[in-house]
Amino acid sequence: MDFNLSERSERFRGEVREFLAEHVTDDLRDRVRETGTIHDWGLHRAMAEKGWIAAAWPEEYGGQGRDDFEMAAFYEEAVIAEAPLDGLLITMIIANTLRHVGTEEQKRELIPQMIGGDAICALGYSEPGSGSDVASVRTRAVRDGDEWVIDGEKVFTTLAHESQYVFLLTRTDTEVAKHKGLTMFLVPMDTPGIETRPIHTLGGERTNSTFYSGVRVDDRWRIGEVNGGWDVMGVALTFERTETGGTESARVLHEFVEWAREATDDQDRPRIEDPSLRETVARIAIRNEVARLMALKATWVAAAGGLPGVEGSMARLFYATRFQESCSEILDQMGPRGALQHGAEGAPVHGRLERAFRHSAVTTIYGGTSEIQRTIIARRGLELPSGR
Template identity: 55%
Template sequence: MDFELSAAQLRFRDEVRQFLAGLPPQTSAAVHDTGTLHSWDVHRAMAGRGWLKAAWPVEQGGQGRDPFEMATLNEEFARAGIPIEGWLIAELVAKTLQIVGTPQQRHEVIPAILGGEILLCLGYSEPDSGSDVAAARTRATRDGDDWVIDGQKMFTTMAHEASYVFLLARTDPDVPKHRGLTMFLVPLSADGVQVRPVHTLGGERTNATFYDRVRVPDSARVGEVDGGWDVMMVALAFERQPAAAGHLLHLLGRALDWARTAGPDGPAPIERPEVRACLARAYTDLEVSRLMGYRMTWLTSRDVLPHTEGSLAKLFSSEALMRAAASLVDVVGADGLLAGHGTGAPADGWIEHEFRHSVVTTIYAGTSEIQRGIIAERHLGLPRATARRDKA
């Protein structure tokens, strides 16, 4: 299949590259070093160029960019090592609200997201139910025209920067767990909300969030009462992306720079067969990940939500990143475990960074085992019992 970019798409790619070339040289390392993979300066600059709403129709104030142009934008930011996780999370909520949100939510919340004014975070996982989000215990109880929310969420990344949490709560404990859930947009400034930092193995900051009798109006509800699972399936179709392919693209670029540089005591590492083999395997995995991503982009361009294709791409790309990072540590040797940018570590410390971070990518948007179960049942047509035995 031919996924070559058109002339217009190539022009947009050049525009993005020029923008990235104009950013301060330390932007990438500085953002990663904070643990918060978001830069308000970059975010506002993107908003100023209209890129946050570039994919939206012109009649809605967007630029009408096609899905391949947006895939190119994401790829170029990844190549430069500029994380835009805050924007990607907010965008998936905006796309979900466009499909299942109320007219008020579409009128008030989406423009604030696309204008670069606010971020959102995802309130799915809990301490006792990570990828099994349907086992959520956070409760939302009806009280007149309001809902009262009590509970705790884990891994609410960007909660310390966001204005709202897109929160899954149990509204009926007496029905099957998938059927008694409802989605809400909860202001993080509301009384009773607490945000506490959680620092991860991958060097990122995520958060635990607590909800103590948090009162929100019924207008904060997204979708039908007890219809939260259907709403979340829409959101997950946007969330399950080959995001780790971007990290692999950046890591491979850094690793190639290291491999091509001769040291004071000998030739460049790329002269060693094991280094070339490692880089070749990583490049092959990268191409497979990118093609899976382009397939999702193609489906999106035809107004198809890539549910199973997202699981395939997410599973492969995250595990490919983990393989590549581990192999690079092996071929670099002990120096591959040196951490920190500007410390003389090989590839400026990115090999060590991705060695830690790659493990975390296998958890985002559902663990690898969750994705395998989805693929087994929905793509291969295996019965649930068979999929579970295979997973075990």
């Protein structure tokens, strides 16, 4: 196993870093923090012009044939620059899924819009009461000739308010085992009957509730077989990328150390000289390095042609839980002022570390909670029997 990123990936990293320095301005970052919308159309279109939306795809499909390590460098740089890439990441889950299970017509019509930067997508899986147990969704799709009529409610439909399409998991059969009665659709967001309402999360991200009342879609918007939605979702899940490999935590640690160099205690001694603070810094740096290596191991498995399901879950679980711990320790070190939010007088580092603390909790939830990751590791990795 070789953990050194290739020369090629380091060259690409340099190009990405330069591009982000130009396009991800302080104004853009401020706007993202204020709105909680982790997407920016200007940046997205500029990335499309560079050919980076589907950079990992082979050239004959409109990509640049970038390898897994180049893509790892790309995402690391994006996290360091705080580039708002949720739109790109979610859209590529769907474009990849279409490439594998879409009809020729769907590929021809939809993929160019997605990788050309003209359309982004939202994931419509979760519902109130169906998150971890997503196979229990109740949003109904009922066939009516060549059309389907959809009624129901989704929650946490992130970026639905910016998206052209929602990738919607629906129930089409109530008489069979729950995961056998599901069908997937890609529904244009301008179809009559769809309503979007904002949800502002603890971590600062904006997501949405979406409501579907008598939404009529042609059968050509169905992705995969009728009652084959679970399999389509399985394909989509293999393209979900939720792991940041400790890069975000490394950025937070850097900001904390910068603060500690400036701040003084009540006897005017620099906080950076405090042994307990230095111990915290060292502990977090070790966690970040382990998280990075675990993410690289998952990348290596993928590069070798494997499906890094268990390795991905291990990396994700370790990173998210340790990131939450690290942010909590940082806030403890900063004392009561550390809890002041952005905009409050005297908030250290413009409230950025306080915000990271709130955001860290959310990383243990989306894309599968820590408990669900543990279940995957136990069952698939350790082959333990089901506990229930």
